[in-house]
Amino acid sequence: MSVVPADAVPGAALAVEEQPVAGPAELGPRARLWPALVAVYRAQLSRARVARIPLLFVATFQSIGIMVLMRGVVDGGGEARAVVAGAAVLVVAFVALNLLAQYFGQLRASGGLDHYATLPVPPAAVVLGAAGAYASFTVPGTVVTAVFGCLLFGLPMTHLWVLVAVIPLAGAALAGLGAALGLLAPRPEFATLLGQLGMSAALLLGVLPPERMPQVVRLARDLLPSTYGVEAFARTFGREPDWGFVLGDLAVCAAVGVVSLAVATWAYRRAAVR
Numbered sequence: 001m002s003v004v005p006a007d008a009v010p011g012a013a014l015a016v017e018e019q020p021v022a023g024p025a026e027l028g029p030r031a032r033l034w035p036a037l038v039a040v041y042r043a044q045l046s047r048a049r050v051a052r053i054p055l056l057f058v059a060t061f062q063s064i065g066i067m068v069l070m071r072g073v074v075d076g077g078g079e080a081r082a083v084v085a086g087a088a089v090l091v092v093a094f095v096a097l098n099l100l101a102q103y104f105g106q107l108r109a110s111g112g113l114d115h116y117a118t119l120p121v122p123p124a125a126v127v128l129g130a131a132g133a134y135a136s137f138t139v140p141g142t143v144v145t146a147v148f149g150c151l152l153f154g155l156p157m158t159h160l161w162v163l164v165a166v167i168p169l170a171g172a173a174l175a176g177l178g179a180a181l182g183l184l185a186p187r188p189e190f191a192t193l194l195g196q197l198g199m200s201a202a203l204l205l206g207v208l209p210p211e212r213m214p215q216v217v218r219l220a221r222d223l224l225p226s227t228y229g230v231e232a233f234a235r236t237f238g239r240e241p242d243w244g245f246v247l248g249d250l251a252v253c254a255a256v257g258v259v260s261l262a263v264a265t266w267a268y269r270r271a272a273v274r
Contacts, residue, residue, distance in 0.1 A: 089233065097178040174202070
């Protein structure tokens with residue numbers, strides 16, 4: 001029995017040629033913002049969880065040490081309120097400005113942005129997910145710092161619940177700024193430097209009482225996003241807080257947060273296409 005090759009059979013080539021040619025495969029739909037944001041947040045949370053203990057200790061002890069030093073020159077009143085509020089928000093600034101700028105600077109330098117660019121994830125989800133994951137670790141340190149400061153300076157703890165609004169709003173404003181600094185810096189060393197300078201500005205302009213600052217420094221203080229979170233928190237230590245001013249300061253934080261996160265998203269797109 002002989003075996004005849006398939007190409008020797010009459011009409012075999014024609015049959016092969018008549019088969020329809022498959023077109024290019026269609027890409028799946030782009031992920032929506034909220035599911036993508038949750039996925040990036042969980043991934044970044046598990047990654048940053050390794051460093052959560054150093055984050056909590058360094059950020060918290062730094063703020064507590066500053067309050068202990070300021071206790072020798074500040075007795076009470078409005079200056080004590082400014083010190084405690086500034087030290088509490090400084091925990092958020094340490095992570096949102098310093099560490100987040102370093103993270104995005106290293107991510108850009110190591111080519112990590114290429115990984116996210118290949119995923120069907122909106123740029124805003126990457127920025128918000130990373131910022132939210134790092135900011136999540138600041139909650140315990142901020143609360144501990146605020147409670148310690150109230151005990152140290154004899155301030156009431158009745159309205160500490162306002163931290164529920166201060167932490168995310170001030171964190172969003174500072175996180176957007178930190179991410180933008182890290183993504184726009186040409187080298188990771190510059191991103192680290194800019195993040196540390198931003199945290200130093202939050203330290204000096206946020207913790208020191210504004211009454212003792214020159215007018216020029218006060219104007220610079222008004223340009224810092226964390227200032228309005230500090231002011232909102234400091235106002236709640238009064239006997240009868242003016243909640244209109246508190247809400248006004250929180251609204252400014254929210255507006256600056258939207259703008260800074262939009263700038264960070266633009267910086268991410270700019271860095272990802274290079």
